[in-house]
Amino acid sequence: xxxxxxxxxxxxxxxxxxxxxxxxxxxxxxxxxxxxxxxxxxxxxxxxxxxxxxxxxxxxxxxxxxxxxxxxxxxxxxxxxxxxxxxxxxxxxxxxxxxxxxxxxxxxxxxxxxxxxxxxxxxxxxxxxxxxxxxxxxxxxxxxxxxxxxxxxxxxxxxxxxxxxxxxxxxxxxxxxxxxxxxxxxxxxxxxxxxxxxxxxxxxxxxxxxxxxxxxxxxxxxxxxxxxxxxxxxxxxxxxxxxxxxxxxxxxxxxxxxxxxxxxxxxxxxxxxxxxxxxxxxxxxxxxxxxxxxxxxxxxxxxxxxxxxxxxxxxxxxxxxxxxxxxxxxxxxxxxxxxxxxxxxxxxxxxxxxxxxxxxxxxxxxxxxxxxxxxxxxxxxxxxxxxxxxxxxxxxxxxxxxxxxxxxxxxxxxxxxxxxxxxxxxxxxxxxxxxxxxxxxxxxxxxxxxxxxxxxxxxxxxxxxxxxxxxxxxxxxxxxxxxxxxxxxxxxxxxxxxxxxxxxxxxxxxxxxxxxxxxxxxxxxxxxxxxxxxxxxxxxxxxxxxxxxxxxxxxxxxxxxxxxxxxxxxxxxxxxxxxxxxxxxxxxxxxxxxxxxxxxxxxxxxxxxxxxxxxxxxxxxxxxxxxxxxxxxxxxxxxxxxxxxxxxxxxxxxxxxxxxxxxxxxxxxxxxxxxxxxxxxxxxxxxxxx
Numbered sequence: 249x250x251x252x253x254x255x256x257x258x259x260x261x262x263x264x265x266x267x268x269x270x271x272x273x274x275x276x277x278x279x280x281x282x283x284x285x286x287x288x289x290x291x292x293x294x295x296x297x298x299x300x301x302x303x304x305x306x307x308x309x310x311x312x313x314x315x316x317x318x319x320x321x322x323x324x325x326x327x328x329x330x331x332x333x334x335x336x337x338x339x340x341x342x343x344x345x346x347x348x349x350x351x352x353x354x355x356x357x358x359x360x361x362x363x364x365x366x367x368x369x370x371x372x373x374x375x376x377x378x379x380x381x382x383x384x385x386x387x388x389x390x391x392x393x394x395x396x397x398x399x400x401x402x403x404x405x406x407x408x409x410x411x412x413x414x415x416x417x418x419x420x421x422x423x424x425x426x427x428x429x430x431x432x433x434x435x436x437x438x439x440x441x442x443x444x445x446x447x448x449x450x451x452x453x454x455x456x457x458x459x460x461x462x463x464x465x466x467x468x469x470x471x472x473x474x475x476x477x478x479x480x481x482x483x484x485x486x487x488x489x490x491x492x493x494x495x496x497x498x499x500x501x502x503x504x505x506x507x508x509x510x511x512x513x514x515x516x517x518x519x520x521x522x523x524x525x526x527x528x529x530x531x532x533x534x535x536x537x538x539x540x541x542x543x544x545x546x547x548x549x550x551x552x553x554x555x556x557x558x559x560x561x562x563x564x565x566x567x568x569x570x571x572x573x574x575x576x577x578x579x580x581x582x583x584x585x586x587x588x589x590x591x592x593x594x595x596x597x598x599x600x601x602x603x604x605x606x607x608x609x610x611x612x613x614x615x616x617x618x619x620x621x622x623x624x625x626x627x628x629x630x631x632x633x634x635x636x637x638x639x640x641x642x643x644x645x646x647x648x649x650x651x652x653x654x655x656x657x658x659x660x661x662x663x664x665x666x667x668x669x670x671x672x673x674x675x676x677x678x679x680x681x682x683x684x685x686x687x688x689x690x691x692x693x694x695x696x697x698x699x700x701x702x703x704x705x706x707x708x709x710x711x712x713x714x715x716x717x718x719x720x721x722x723x724x725x726x727x728x729x730x731x732x733x734x735x736x737x738x739x740x741x742x743x744x745x746x747x748x749x750x751x752x753x754x755x756x757x758x759x760x761x762x763x764x765x766x767x768x769x770x771x772x773x774x775x776x777x778x779x780x781x782x783x784x785x786x787x788x789x790x791x792x793x794x795x796x797x798x799x800x801x802x803x804x805x806x807x808x809x810x811x812x813x814x815x816x817x818x819x820x821x822x823x824x825x826x827x828x829x830x831x832x833x834x835x836x837x838x839x840x841x842x843x844x845x846x847x848x849x850x851x852x853x854x855x856x857x858x859x860x861x862x863x864x865x866x867x868x869x870x871x872x873x874x875x876x877x878x879x880x881x882x883x884x885x886x887x888x889x890x891x892x893x894x895x896x897x898x899x900x901x902x903x904x905x906x907x908x909x910x911x912x913x914x915x916x917x918x919x920x921x922x923x924x925x926x927x928x929x930x931x932x933x934x935x936x937x938x
Contacts, residue, residue, distance in 0.1 A: 317359020
């Protein structure tokens with residue numbers, strides 16, 4: 249490993265340049281020349297909580313893209329329309345429509361945005377056609393509601409399509425619509441689109457509405473064709489649009505009819521993307537693309553995803569790639585091989601588990617499966633997707649920090665007892681270990697019992713042991729014993745068997761690349777993420793070597809953001825420089841107290857005490873302290889920057905502690921519990937926000 253590769257792991261992030269332009273979803277598909285154009289026209293602007301970016305009625309002066317923080321979009325009476333967060337943008341509607349702002353935008357927390365002045369933004373649109381296409385598409389269906397509401401409309405249009413899993417797609421569409429209507433209390437309509445000469449929904453009792461006839465029907469006539477479904481959502485069959493131009497106009501008009509009546513419009517697209525399917529995509533905000541296990545890396549799937557981006561202007565974060573387990577893929581999910589998302593395609597957003605019972609309840613006269621069996625794995629997947637779609641999904645980022653990470657258990661205990669819903673966990677190092685075990689079904693109380701089972705006499709043998717000692721050419725310990733320890737609680741459990749999605753962060757030793765695992769054997773992924781450089785051997789995976797995830801991402805907030813999580817709670821157990829100073833002063837004061845006490849003892853006691861102090865002083869700067877303290881000093885700077893992307897940051901730190909005190913779990917757990925209790929009102933407010 250070259251010195252350059254080593255030191256690039258530990259570069260502190262500058263908040264003002266934390267997110268490179270090419271990592272922003274809106275710009276992620278652009279080429280180097282186009283990104284260079286954007287870089288030359290942007291400037292980063294910081295806002296403090298309560299700052300007003302612009303008010304209703306003011307002239308549009310710029311386009312804004314959120315890098316860090318949360319921003320509130322408000323109406324004339326101060327009512328909140330929506331909360332925007334990292335990756336969202338605003339101000340474009342007023343520029344494109346040439347009118348004053350129809351909403352006020354306020355910084356809900358300290359934040360950092362990219363600002364592109366109006367003139368520069370308009371030049372970019374003319375020079376980068378794909379950017380113009382994307383913004384035109386996202387604005388298109390809103391204009392059907394009238395220009396005055398285009399900036400603040402809350403209706404979402406979602407397209408659901410597939411590659412060779414047509415039946416599963418319609419089942420998914422129906423269950424998602426039912427969850428949105430029943431559990432999220434959102435007015436939802438499912439539009440079953442049929443291409444020419446197609447009759448996919450013959451089991452429905454109502455006639456289909458040909459788009460070409462839309463203008464000849466009154467609103468009452470259209471309403472009579474809308475069918476009430478078991479699940480509190482509504483359904484409308486929509487036939488071919490006829491001539492291309494007429495069909496496009498008719499579909500826009502239909503959406504204009506629906507926009508004031510519904511919160512969500514779901515398009516169940518035909519298997520083949522005919523003219524009507526293409527028109528629906530052009531008016532959609534988001535795509536759910538379903539594909540089977542065996543086809544998720546097929547070249548045709550990649551071609552579809554590329555087409556969605558290039559021809560329709562979708563960004564990667566607007567395409568939700570869903571992998572449907574097939575009947576025989578249950579065995580595949582039990583594979584122990586560690587697996588990472590293929591970076592060549594859009595990452596898998598969620599797995600739809602196979603369940604024969606779900607397919608048997610697909611008839612129109614039965615309530616959707618998600619309502620009949622809410623605790624089923626398939627239903628839990630629908631719940632996660634629905635919560636993310638409605639902006640209610642809550643993510644928990646658990647950071648690195650060795651023994652300090654036992655504080656995560658205290659945090660989890662409070663979240664459990666207060667019934668705070670957690671939809672996804674991302675963890676690095678000890679955060680990956682605690683998060684993975686909790687995601688497997690172990691409660692906070694059970695985790696505490698495991699932690700308290702480690703004491704001064706047995707901790708070394710339970711976690712490391714003499715058999716694990718190695719010549720330090722890769723690390724002092726092989727890491728086999730810690731894997732055996734974890735197997736005692738997790739066995740061969742895979743990510744697909746977890747109670748909620750868990751993302752585990754590791755680092756490629758030779759490239760410094762962050763690698764996120766959410767497939768295969770859970771223990772192997774945890775073992776990779778806790779491979780502290782110099783202490784544990786790296787984990788060999790394929791032809792790569794993986795080390796501690798905390799080296800490049802000690803607080804994985806951005807991992808949650810990549811998966812669409814808008815509400816993020818982060819737990820940072822790393823110490824600030826002030827914390828380290830107080831810890832040093834605490835131990836110095838403690839040593840002075842002992843010295844004062846020992847002066848009153850006999851000569852032999854004083855001599856033994858002085859000998860003990862010399863030994864401690866000599867070995868205080870041992871190689872383990874050198875490695876861990878150096879890493880944690882540098883990790884804190886990265887973690888502090890990452891924390892800017894979270895809504896709530898819990899920072900439980902003790903000054904009378906050491907990173908290696910795995911035998912002192914109780915005090916760390918208590919600290920995590922106390923700090924979480926202090927911020928509980930804030931957490932509840934975040935969870936309850938619309």
